[in-house]
Amino acid sequence: MEPMIWRQAEQALAGLLAARFTKDIIRKAEERMRADVHGTLPRWISAWQRLPQTGSLDLEATRQTSAVVVSNAEPIDLEPLTRLLMEFHPWRKGPFEIFGTRIDTEWRSDWKWNRMAEKLEFRGKKILDVGCGNGYYGWKMLAEGADFVLGCDPFLLYVMQFEVFRKYAPQPHRHFVLPLGDTDLPDRMQCFDLCLSMGVLYHRSGPIDHLQKMHGTLKPGGQLLLETLVIESDQPAVLVPKGRYAKMRNVWFIPSVAMLEIWLERTGFEDIRILDVSTTTEEEQRRTPWMTFESLADFLDPQDPRKTVEGYPAPRRAMLLAVARK
Numbered sequence: 001m002e003p004m005i006w007r008q009a010e011q012a013l014a015g016l017l018a019a020r021f022t023k024d025i026i027r028k029a030e031e032r033m034r035a036d037v038h039g040t041l042p043r044w045i046s047a048w049q050r051l052p053q054t055g056s057l058d059l060e061a062t063r064q065t066s067a068v069v070v071s072n073a074e075p076i077d078l079e080p081l082t083r084l085l086m087e088f089h090p091w092r093k094g095p096f097e098i099f100g101t102r103i104d105t106e107w108r109s110d111w112k113w114n115r116m117a118e119k120l121e122f123r124g125k126k127i128l129d130v131g132c133g134n135g136y137y138g139w140k141m142l143a144e145g146a147d148f149v150l151g152c153d154p155f156l157l158y159v160m161q162f163e164v165f166r167k168y169a170p171q172p173h174r175h176f177v178l179p180l181g182d183t184d185l186p187d188r189m190q191c192f193d194l195c196l197s198m199g200v201l202y203h204r205s206g207p208i209d210h211l212q213k214m215h216g217t218l219k220p221g222g223q224l225l226l227e228t229l230v231i232e233s234d235q236p237a238v239l240v241p242k243g244r245y246a247k248m249r250n251v252w253f254i255p256s257v258a259m260l261e262i263w264l265e266r267t268g269f270e271d272i273r274i275l276d277v278s279t280t281t282e283e284e285q286r287r288t289p290w291m292t293f294e295s296l297a298d299f300l301d302p303q304d305p306r307k308t309v310e311g312y313p314a315p316r317r318a319m320l321l322a323v324a325r326k
């Protein structure tokens with residue numbers, strides 16, 4: 001892959017972050033992406049290099065449809081393209097459309113996008129998306145006029161899926177995904193207008209630490225969009241699964257919305273608004289030819305889909321918007 005990615009990211013971040021923060025996160029990102037650190041990385045890079053060299057990520061088409069769209073004036077041989085894209089299996093977040101091939105991902109992320117997009121303003125904003133997966137929402141936000149989007153996700157496959165699309169993105173690049181987790185981010189960067197934490201909080205054993213970290217990334221008065229699993233209760237309550245939750249090993253705290261509001265207030269947020277609460281359906285998260293592993297239907301009790309296979313309440317998600325106190 002072009003070694004230039006780090007220099008490009010560094011240059012783009014230079015206008016946004018203090019120099020010491022930029023140096024720190026670029027150094028960490030570079031370390032994580034070393035081929036000798038991750039065994040499958042050379043295979044992904046080789047597939048990335050064999051992708052068509054021309055094409056363009058069409059932000060206008062991306063704005064108008066559910067997918068992130070890459071197109072090309074010349075026709076592309078679709079069979080080898082599909083084989084190359086399958087090197088990056090499993091495709092979880094999307095959909096994407098690349099040279100006419102639709103990547104029908106496990107998640108209809110466009111549904112979550114629709115829930116948030118109508119309630120948020122992205123124009124001119126500098127945005128951080130923590131646990132961004134392959135950057136699907138970043139492209140959508142850029143298409144809605146965001147000034148700059150920095151995503152981070154510790155899972156290298158998702159970073160490589162992002163790179164497939166960045167290859168065709170308009171230059172100079174205004175969207176990067178770095179292979180970092182929340183704890184890798186410097187404390188108190190205080191430079192973003194909007195920070196997204198979607199689908200991450202329940203994976204953290206220290207949810208308060210996570211929220212404090214998110215708070216520190218924001219300018220005073222900046223907004224946090226928090227999306228996470230919740231339980232149904234009017235009271236401040238929290239479920240800590242004894243073992244797995246919906247077959248996931250890494251689920252720690254599933255609060256009620258009332259509990260989430262307290263966590264947000266205690267970590268420096270105000271003007272907390274509940275944007276949405278929805279139960280996840282088997283139409284929104286499902287197995288597809290682009291994600292052939294188990295999906296939601298396999299995680300729910302076949303006799304009673306209101307429960308997970310472990311007997312816990314089935315996944316329900318809340319989306320909250322909060323403002324970092326000045």
Ligand SMILES: C[S@@+](CC[C@H](N)C(=O)[O-])C[C@H]1O[C@@H](n2cnc3c(N)ncnc32)[C@H](O)[C@@H]1O
Nearest residue numbers: 130131132133153154155181182198199200203
């Ligand atoms: C459920 S997915 C959500 C993806 C996307 N934000 C969305 O809402 O569709 C959780 C993502 O968080 C990432 N993740 C896990 N631990 C993380 C951490 N400590 N910091 C940042 N991201 C993390 C995972 O790799 C995964 O991509």
